[in-house]
Amino acid sequence: MSDNASNKTSEKVPEKSADTSNQYWQANLRLMYVLLAIWFFVSFVCGILIVDYLDQFRFFGFKLGFWFSHQGSILFFILLIFIYTWRMNLLDKRYGVDEGE
């Protein structure tokens, strides 16, 4: 659902033109929007807006809403940053804008 670019990493875009750099930017934005939507969902939605509803479910010794607001959201945040880094590095390579070694 995010960018279809990095699914085919072997396929390199040869030249850096205004068009490809625009495609690169659009793919970057799509990735960012998807990840930010998850960011918003795990913190503001699960941790604040529907926390009372989620509290009726249990997750180990936690009420689920309490877990999201005190621990779960933070674990998701870490995951999101690493997914972003991984996908962006692939995008950089695919569009030939990576910085090399």
Next chain:
Amino acid sequence: MDISATHLTYIFVGLSFSLYIGIAIWSRSTSTSEFYVAGGHVHPIANGAATAADWMSAASFLSMAGIIAFEGAAGARYLMGWTGGYVLLALCLAPYLRKFAKFTVPDFVGERYYSQAARLVAVVCVIFISFTYVSGQMRGVGLVFSRFLEVDINTGVIVGMTIVFFYAVMGGMKGITYTQVAQYCVLIFAYLVPAIFMSLMLTNNPFPMFGLGSTMVGEEVYLLDKLDGLTTELGMSAFTDTNKSTIDMFFITAALMAGTAGLPHVIVRFFTVPKVRDARISAGYALIFISLLYLTAPAVAAFARINIINSVDGMTYVDAPEWFTKWETSGLLAWLDKNNDGVVQYRGGNALQPTKPAFGPGREDLGQRALENLPTANENELYIDRDIIVLAHPEIAQLPNWVIALVAAGGLAAALSTAAGLLLVISTAISHDLLKKTFRPNITERQELLYARLAAAVAIGIAGLFGIYPPGFVAEVVAFAFGLAAASFFPVILLGIFSKRMNKEAAIAGMLTGLIFTFSYIVYFKFISPGSNNPEHWWFGISPEGIGTLGMIFNFVVSFVVMSVTPPPPQAVQDLIENIRVPK
């Protein structure tokens, strides 16, 4: 043989300070680039650890678990707010600012908005935000020194300032970065060790973050359920219930997140790594390092709350343990024997009126300090300052003396590392943005470096004064730092990267709107009319802590309106934006 906690604290603090000074000597700065951004050579993992130490201040180390211990579920606004900002940093700001490759946040504002006026507004914000923040660190330093080393608070502040002076003025960003890496190790070790002890004692689980979700030792009941039971039994609100309105939680969390992403001393850390992709991953490492403390904090809070209730409620005052009377002497704990039975009753509600203890001269019959406060109608007899929880819980749980000493060294590491990062940002804003880029463009690099060191020295002096003569409103003004960063820098930097249409007029109008609105709201409720500082009078029920979010929304709206009726930025600036959007 037992060595006293005080002696051990001297040894631990002395050892950690020698380590910081050693690193400072090893990593002196010789150029402005090294002084401002450590030459841009910092490994992303080292930068992650330095960012974590820079970020986690006395507030994270000393205060946060205490706030959660007493507020329960509502404390989550700090847990989410102070970590979620790193997602915004990694995805929206850090890589692009690294590509921009300059020294400061006002640098970005000044060049992106082709305006010295915008740069100056940014400089004023940077200095105001950073000084606000630094004064809070000094309180932490004073607290640790006075309680554990039993020296005068002033002496403590002066010792702390001397250490920071040494490595910030000599080493600049390079010295600070490597010292912060060491400080991170000290502070995280100091935070985790007592937490692990407590987790083992209460739940048999060596991982505090999992211990929080485990069952109590020797019982079938989950720790959190047990705590909910204990708290409601005593007429307090249940630990896992939120006692804040949803809208306020939402706005405060958002303000803390956007504020984190907009805080200059955090942003500047991402100028120190070699590459754009290092800036991305470095934010991830930083968050892992931070989360080690943040995932543990709610566990420490719950453990401490259980231990306090169990050890204090129903205790006769004459048998009170040493920690109880020591903190009472420090004035951060007070007992008012409402029913004259000599037994401490710990219940819901405030024990005293006004809430904070006002001690009179001398002692009462049983030896407790005399209070001038009136008793409240409820049965609670105990006042406990939230800031003492982390420092006191190793003693409350009767952990070995070396653990207590370790916590003191950790608290100092947290406060000093943040203070150094902030002081550097202040000195850079003065030597680079005010002098080199605005008033004295002809100075050489050597002169600029000298001015940077001078500015750092003066800033340390002022911060030290804040520590010795703390303005009575230190706690209140922390809301300022985040609110203002959220309402001013965050929108301006974000739009500067993601909108090519965003221009000088919109940036200045937006920043001023966000600043003035947020500033006025906080000043009104905190200083002009503190009596009306309650949900009835707040706009939409938003507290001053969360108002930065509304200021940020106003900033965005004003920016969009102004940019749609004014000319787009010049071609050179549009090219600059194109340029920072790609790593190469």
